[in-house]
Amino acid sequence: MRPDKLKKISNPTEVRRKFNNASYNGSIAVSNRADKKYAYTSNKTGKTIHFGSTQGDYTFHKDKKRQASFKARNATWRTAPKESAAHLSYHLLW
Numbered sequence: 040m041r042p043d044k045l046k047k048i049s050n051p052t053e054v055r056r057k058f059n060n061a062s063y064n065g066s067i068a069v070s071n072r073a074d075k076k077y078a079y080t081s082n083k084t085g086k087t088i089h090f091g092s093t094q095g096d097y098t099f100h101k102d103k104k105r106q107a108s109f110k111a112r113n114a115t116w117r118t119a120p121k122e123s124a125a126h127l128s129y130h131l132l133w
Contacts, residue, residue, distance in 0.1 A: 075093075077090055081122050
């Protein structure tokens with residue numbers, strides 16, 4: 040995703056802050072895939088995980104009702120493996 044488009048649906052500064060405050064063993068960057076927002080690269084395995092759909096997320100819109108709906112709909116993502124798209128989306132974007 041192009042950085043100018045990303046800033047219309049997400050807040051990269053807030054995502055990076057959340058990422059830095061969490062204990063992930065890797066790095067995060069803007070995804071080069073058109074249908075994903077971010078890419079996480081694991082220092083352990085070297086794998087890259089692209090995550091985040093092209094819809095607005097909580098870091099951008101700050102709508103508590105939408106956040107609650109997302110978290111209820113995807114409650115199982117909370118305990119997903121740490122290096123998975125589900126876990127990264129749930130904890131960094133919402």
